[in-house]
Amino acid sequence: MQQESVDLAVRGRIVTMDRQRTVIEDGMVVSRAGRILALGPRQEIAARYRCERILGDEHAIVMPGFIDAHTHCTQCFVRSLTSGELPMIPRIYSPAQRSLDAEQAGATVRLLAAQLLRSGITTMCEGTLNPAHEPAIVAALEETGMRCVMARGAADQDFHHAALYSQIADRSWYKAREGEAERELAATEEFLRRHPPRGEGLIRGSVNVSALMNFSEAYFRGGAELARRHDTTMQVHIGRDREEVEFCLSVFGRRPVERLADLGVIDEHLVAVHAVLASEKEIELLARGHAGLAHSPVECVANLNAIPNLPRFRAAGIRVALGCDNQANDIFVNMRAAWLIHGAKWGIAGYDGEFLSAGDIIDMATIEAASVLRIDDIVGSLETGKAADIVILDGSGPHMMSMQHLSSELLRYASRAEVRSTIVAGKVLYSDGDFTTIDIDRLRQDAIAGRDHVREVVAARRYRPLPAW
Incomplete structure (x- = not known):
């Protein structure tokens, strides 16, 4: 039998994340022109296809590229400036983002992409609110070669949230800026x-309709219509913090998700971001x-608003995707954080070892995330015809040698240190410490300059000076 030539071949224990969650113990995946051509037992595939270079080995664990379902690249320089500042x-975040010029915005994308690729993430979902940054963000994404769902939008509404004691004499209010919803939705x-x-x-x-406070009713309705017509998602931060709940009760007389229901925008296109304060009724509405x-477990601890009832969301049939949200841009940290915070909150309380399974959590970082973002036609699993978005993990370390149950051990013991190669559309973007599309020396200089810039911008806005340690 004559062998067909392919662009890429990857050998290892293949975790497909297909509908049956098939695992091929000694398998091979081959691709051509960025798409998976075939996968199966290694000897069978190797007999049919020829490739000059084969990645992976008998110890490798081969998985679909992970998905970061929620982030904001232009927050990437801020990092621990927010520590303890509630x-x-x-x-802090918003003024730091607004202060960036286009070149700095592009640098944040390269920095974030490097961090994500290093942890095996091949797709990010980026939410932008500043049209001035858009061309630089797109250019930097194209330069890095990462896959991205890019949610675009710009606020069209002014608002005022009366704080606790000022409500004695003050009230919260909102006012849409005339004509801006139509202009931004057209953009x-x-x-x-x-x-x-x-x-x-x-x-x-x-479509990014970021929040009820600064996006008008017309924008929400128009954004939902756009998402339906183009078969994409509408990303909305909802039920994120107490201030938002207070604002919505004050001006709408409704909780945040109830307000979305009143606007008629809750459907399969809606991605509710965070929803940590969603009530039982609001979970049912979603x-x-x-x-x-889109659930960001590390962010729950970073901003201390709440831990959502994730087992309840899933029991209701709500699909869940994990997002890093620029808090530890590492999918392994976020998967383990999901296991730990929900175990502490729901597992211990009910003495329930099955509050979330390891398989559930890995689903949320792969195929279920792809479903939430409406990109499961091309990513999220390793299947013939899908994109060759692949991560190769090193399974040879001592902590992986006595493996009993694959998904549980990946969740509990694996880390980004295991990531050997990250591949997008058949192209190796990261391998054994080297990035093929990102100039790390230039990036280091840009990151240091960006770090110093935002520190100067927000230093006076912090409640306390940065400690020496």
Whole structure:
């Protein structure tokens, strides 16, 4: 039998994440032109296909590339400036992001991409709010070669949240800026045409309607209509913090998810981001509409708002995707954090070892995340015809030698140190410490300059000076 030539061949224990969760103990995956051509037992595939270089070995664990389902690249320089500074989003993150010029915004993308690729993440979901940064973000994404669902939007509403004691004499309010929703939604539709949600490009467009406070009713309704028409997602931070719940009760007389229901925007296109304060009724509303959830477990601890009832979300049938949200840009840290925080909150309380299985959590970082982001047609599992987005893990370490149950041991004991190669569309972007599309020396200089810039911007806004240690 004459062998067919292929661009890429990967050998190892193949964890497909297909519908049956098939694992091929001694397997091989081959791809051509960025798509998986075949996979199966190694000897069978090797007999049919020829490749000059074979990645992986008998100890490798081969998985679909992981997915970071929620992040904001332009927060990447801020990092631990937020440590202990509660609340931090409007006071530290937002001014730091606004202060970046286009070149700095591009540098944050390269920095984030390097961190994600190092932990085996091949796809990110980026939410942008500053149109001035968009061209630089797109250019940097294309330069790195990462896959991205890019949710685009810009606020069109002014608001005021009356704080606790000021409510004695003050009230919260909101006011839409006339004509801005129509203009920004038109810009988003043009973005979706350039980066089709069903297209072949590495960037797929999405709709960002970031929050109820600073996006108007017209924007929400128009954004939902855009998402339906283009078959993409609408990303909404919802039920994120106490201030948002207070604001919504004050001005709408409704809790945040109830307000989304009133607007008629809860459906399978909606990605509810965080929803840590969703009530039982609100979880039911999201489930009834078949919405998805983007859950960032490390962020729950970073901002100390709440730990969502994730077992309840999943029991209701809500699909869940894990996001790093720029808090530890490492999928292994976030998977383990999900296991630990929900184990402490729900597992211990009910003496329930099955509050979330290891398989459930890995699903949320692969195929279930792809479903939430509406990209499971191309990523999330290793199957013939899908993109060759692959991570190769080293399974030869002492902590992996006596493996009994694959998913449990990956969750509990593996780390980004095991990541040997990260491959997107058949191209090796990271391998054994080297990045093929990112100039690490230049990136280090940009990261240091960006770090110093944002520190100067927000230093006076911190409640306390940065400690020496």
